[in-house]
Amino acid sequence: MSDDSLIIYEEEIERIDSLLTKLLKGAEAKCALLVDKDGHLITRQGFTHSLDTTALAALLAGSFASTKEIARLVGEMEFSVLFHQGKKDHIHMSLVGERSILAVIFDDRTTIGMVRLYAKETADELAKIFTGMTDRSQRGRAEVSADFAATAGNKLDDIFKD
Amino acid sequence: MVSINYATREVSCKIVYYGPGLSGKTTNLQYVHQKVPPSTKGKLISLATDADRTLYFDFLPINIGAINGFAAKFQLYTVPGQVYYNATRKLVLRGVDGLVFVADSQPDKMDENIESLNNLKENLAEYGYDLDEIPIVIQYNKQDLPAVLSPDDLRPVLNRTGWPEFKASATEGFGVFDTLKCILKLVLDKAKTGGVSPSQRSVPSVSAPVQPVPTAVESQPEVRMPAARETVVPHPYEEKPAQPVREPVLETVGQGAVAESTESDGDEYPKATAEANLENPAPQPSPVADIRPVYRPFPGNTREDEEQMSRPSPGTRASTEYVSMSDQIRKPRAEQTAASAGQSDRDKPYAVPESPRMAPPLKAETARKKRSFFKRLFGLK
Numbered sequence: 331m332s333d334d335s336l337i338i339y340e341e342e343i344e345r346i347d348s349l350l351t352k353l354l355k356g357a358e359a360k361c362a363l364l365v366d367k368d369g370h371l372i373t374r375q376g377f378t379h380s381l382d383t384t385a386l387a388a389l390l391a392g393s394f395a396s397t398k399e400i401a402r403l404v405g406e407m408e409f410s411v412l413f414h415q416g417k418k419d420h421i422h423m424s425l426v427g428e429r430s431i432l433a434v435i436f437d438d439r440t441t442i443g444m445v446r447l448y449a450k451e452t453a454d455e456l457a458k459i460f461t462g463m464t465d466r467s468q469r470g471r472a473e474v475s476a477d478f479a480a481t482a483g484n485k486l487d488d489i490f491k492d
Numbered sequence: 493m494v495s496i497n498y499a500t501r502e503v504s505c506k507i508v509y510y511g512p513g514l515s516g517k518t519t520n521l522q523y524v525h526q527k528v529p530p531s532t533k534g535k536l537i538s539l540a541t542d543a544d545r546t547l548y549f550d551f552l553p554i555n556i557g558a559i560n561g562f563a564a565k566f567q568l569y570t571v572p573g574q575v576y577y578n579a580t581r582k583l584v585l586r587g588v589d590g591l592v593f594v595a596d597s598q599p600d601k602m603d604e605n606i607e608s609l610n611n612l613k614e615n616l617a618e619y620g621y622d623l624d625e626i627p628i629v630i631q632y633n634k635q636d637l638p639a640v641l642s643p644d645d646l647r648p649v650l651n652r653t654g655w656p657e658f659k660a661s662a663t664e665g666f667g668v669f670d671t672l673k674c675i676l677k678l679v680l681d682k683a684k685t686g687g688v689s690p691s692q693r694s695v696p697s698v699s700a701p702v703q704p705v706p707t708a709v710e711s712q713p714e715v716r717m718p719a720a721r722e723t724v725v726p727h728p729y730e731e732k733p734a735q736p737v738r739e740p741v742l743e744t745v746g747q748g749a750v751a752e753s754t755e756s757d758g759d760e761y762p763k764a765t766a767e768a769n770l771e772n773p774a775p776q777p778s779p780v781a782d783i784r785p786v787y788r789p790f791p792g793n794t795r796e797d798e799e800q801m802s803r804p805s806p807g808t809r810a811s812t813e814y815v816s817m818s819d820q821i822r823k824p825r826a827e828q829t830a831a832s833a834g835q836s837d838r839d840k841p842y843a844v845p846e847s848p849r850m851a852p853p854l855k856a857e858t859a860r861k862k863r864s865f866f867k868r869l870f871g872l873k
Contacts (some may be wrong), residue, residue: 334494335683366687368587369551369567370495370504383554385537386569387572392548394541394630395583482557486676489532489556490524490669 336366336429338463343373345459351377357448359436360419364456365390367429376435386458390433394423414441424449427457493587494683501558504565505679506587507672510612511594512604513545513573516633519662521552521570521593524672527665532556549584556676566676573608582615590679591628592671594662595650597640605650625679629656631671636661636852 347480348360361376370386401409410438412423422434422445428479432453436445495504509517519536525536532555541547550570555563571581595605613623630651639738643659647780653655660667664739 335493336499337859338495338499340499343497366587368493368506370506372495372497375497378610379542382535383566384567385551386536388551388553388569389537392583396548397747399579399583417706442771463726477561478560478564478683482556482564482680483677485556485559486673489528490673 331388336370336372338372339466342459342463345442346373346456347375349459352433353448353452355358357434357436358440359434359445359448361435363387363390363433363435364426365389365431365433366387366396366412367431378483381435390421390423390431394425411446424453426453427460428438430460433454444482485491493588493681496562500563501561502563502565503683504567505589505676505683506569507565507590507592507679507775508588508676509570509592509594509683510573510583510585510608511573512596512601512608513575515573515594515596515601515605515608516662516840517570517573517594518546518631520660520671521550521568521633521667523662523665524554525552527669528554543814545574546570547577548580564680566679568672569571570762575607575611578611578615581611582618585615585619585621588616588621588626589682590675591626592675593628593630594633595630595646595657597632597634597642597646598637599639599641602641602649605646609650626654626677627682629658629665629671629675629678631658631660633660633662633667635659635667659738683699745847806834 339385346364350364350373353359354362354423359376361378361381362388363374363378364372365387366372369391371383374383397412401407408425408439414421414423419435419437422436422442422443424432424446431451435448436444442447448457493506497504497537509520511517518540521536525533532554534555537551538546539548539550549572550568552568554566554568569584571577571584573581591608591612610648616623616626630648632641634640643657647657656678656766658667658671658674660671662668
């Protein structure tokens, strides 16, 4: 693995998930997604079954990335909070630590203020978990098994047949 | 960067198709999307203009299923090829694990290929990546067209490093899967071996320490910045011993103005002063910090009156007047009251230091209303 890979272990995901559940209950939001800035989905909670979360993660990360460029153009380092308002559903995105984004999808049963309040609290706590994760991945680098690439290679040949 | 999630047992990699405009990056993805089994692919998302030119990126997730207990997921992205969209193109490269460079084999597109390759190098460098460290495959696309350059012609220009290369036609489909398979294997190999040393892939940190915003109190030394000018022409006000916090700011500006204007022509006095003030605008401390509630029972005297009384010499009159005007423009009314109150000693006993009975701005507003009422009543000017 290259050194800056994002490696997430089960116990961390459990902690993150419990934080997200707490956020959803507190803010009465529909669902919460934690997304890497590169566009990888880290975890999700709430009513996400009807959502294409993979695509959503990529687009949210893209949206955040372009907003960051806009921020730079107007002389800001980064906009830490992003909010999209729709007719029924709204999305609140906030920065978590250095490399993740917390996206909360909510509707009119709650208010932006509540979501914002809980999202901020959760983001702070998540940032602590991520700091711990970075420390750990620097100490011991996890690797997928050695024949992973070879096995995957065979599988690729099966799938990508003209 | 490869993302490994032990909770969901997933390995996720990001592959980016790069290349000049209209070289066939999106077509590559569309072909893959058409041909792979439905269980493998996700939705192809295209952020494109009305004319079907990629605006931000195309995105195709591919899940090749479980391998040794881990689901291997690949996210295929394309970039907008047009030179104009470099800002968004660069964003897509963030966290890239593998690259496919789609070159246009037509002879007249050679310059665009070279330009795009150089642009790729630059954009990667901005993220701290090196083109030699990232798995990259080059695809000579549009080989189905007549009169195109062969790989032998293209290689010396585009592929001096000896990257794996493939002839392809994205519209007809040959070479597309070969390219994809090759890059996926390279990425997984790299993921296994670890590849690069950390120093080579040190991404510039996104959360660089932000300069702390100076508060009103902290910024005081900076406010006194034109110290050299103070020594050139000492201002009469400097002799005053205990000045309130706000006053040195204004006077310093005034002094700078005096220094400059005396060095230049004396006739253009106010003009030069104005220019000097534009060049050295006084840093604005936060308006809230300085507001002090002031009780003024008979506010007949305006600030101008006080200045008139305390003005020491007619020589500095123009500049002092100017400063007081600019001061009025810049500062809210409440601050002006506070500043002018602090200016003369006789107001000091009336200053309420803490716990005002009314919120400061309200108090100032009340004072202003009272003053204008008395003015009107007694016909004071």
